[in-house]
Amino acid sequence: MIDRxxxxxxxxxxxxxxxxxxxxxxxxxxxAQLMVERARLTAMTLLGDPQYAPLxxxxxxxxxxxxxxxxxxxxxxxxxxxxxxxLVARGTDGSWSGPAFYTxxxxxxxxxxxxxxxxxxxxxxxxxxxxxVMDRSVKLGADAKVAVGELGTQVGAGxxxxxxxxxxxxxxxxxxxxxxxxxxxxxxxxxxxNDIFYGQQTTPEQILLDRAFFRPEAQALASxxxxx
Numbered sequence: 059m060i061d062r063x064x065x066x067x068x069x070x071x072x073x074x075x076x077x078x079x080x081x082x083x084x085x086x087x088x089x090a091q092l093m094v095e096r097a098r099l100t101a102m103t104l105l106g107d108p109q110y111a112p113l114x115x116x117x118x119x120x121x122x123x124x125x126x127x128x129x130x131x132x133x134x135x136x137x138x139x140x141x142x143x144x145l146v147a148r149g150t151d152g153s154w155s156g157p158a159f160y161t162x163x164x165x166x167x168x169x170x171x172x173x174x175x176x177x178x179x180x181x182x183x184x185x186x187x188x189x190x191v192m193d194r195s196v197k198l199g200a201d202a203k204v205a206v207g208e209l210g211t212q213v214g215a216g217x218x219x220x221x222x223x224x225x226x227x228x229x230x231x232x233x234x235x236x237x238x239x240x241x242x243x244x245x246x247x248x249x250x251x252n253d254i255f256y257g258q259q260t261t262p263e264q265i266l267l268d269r270a271f272f273r274p275e276a277q278a279l280a281s282x283x284x285x286x
Contacts, residue, residue, distance in 0.1 A: 090255040091275055094157050096127035097144045098279045100177040104230055105282065113179065113228050117283065122147040122182040122266070124191065124245065126162060129176045129229070141178075142248065146279065147188060147266035154280040156273055158265040159251035160191070162243050176229040187224030191245055192262040 104110050105117070117123060126143035140163035147155045162178075182188050252260045256271040264270040 090159060090251050093127070093142060093159065093251075094144055094273075094275045094279055097125040097157065098282050100125050100127045101179065101279065101282045103177060104179055104228060105285075107230070110228055110230075113181065113226075114285075116181045116183065116226055120148060120181045120183055121185060121188045122191070123283065124160060124162075124180040124182065126176075126178040126180070129162065129178045140243070142251075143178075144279070145191060145262075145266065146276075146283065149269070152284075154276075154283050155266045155269055156271055156276040157255075157279065158260075158262050159248040159255065160245055161248055162245050176231045178227060178229040181226045181228070182224065183226065184224045188266075190224070192247075192266060 101123075104113055122145060124143055124145045126141045129141035140161060142159065142161045144157035145160050146157055149155065182191065247262055249260070252262075252265060255273065256265070258271075260271060
């Protein structure tokens with residue numbers, strides 16, 4: 059005779075196991091959704107500030123843009139840090155793709171004093187730069203040439219912007235370092251976030267170039283980048 063209590067206990071255990079495996083994935087979806095919104099707010103902040111006027115002109119000609127809402131940099135003499143953000147690419151029709159998640163880490167920021175947080179946008183101007191980021195982990199300065207734009211009133215006013223760079227970096231900082239350079243930073247895709255956000259296996263090319271996936275969160279970010 060079947061013990062109904064055992065059947066119910068087994069069913070409850072199965073439900074608990076399913077919830078236990080589903081909740082972390084759901085939590086990561088929520089975190090990814092929040093990251094897209096933070097990226098939108100970061101783009102609004104930088105593009106809406108007259109101090110960063112050259113950024114609008116560059117963005118109008120860009121192949122893609124990596125938006126990092128909160129890059130942490132800390133150290134004394136030798137710094138390091140990083141952050142997670144979203145990369146979007148411009149199509150041949152001028153529209154922006156959905157977001158792909160990337161991390162910038164293991165950065166070498168040269169001689170520094172103090173610490174800071176930064177909202178950062180890396181504007182990708184060339185196919186070489188975009189392909190370097192999509193294809194694999196890319197080391198800035200080695201795999202792609204980077205120029206530093208205006209970084210705010212605290213630092214960076216003396217940095218020139220090269221005319222042949224693959225990427226330009228603009229950042230709004232809090233705190234103060236004695237200098238800033240992003241050469242040596244490594245940009246890597248966050249595949250697990252991409253797969254969970256879109257609910258299936260993905261590649262950066264499918265997200266950014268093929269436009270194979272869609273999430274409604276992408277439209278608000280695209281509207282900011284398009285100036286609409």
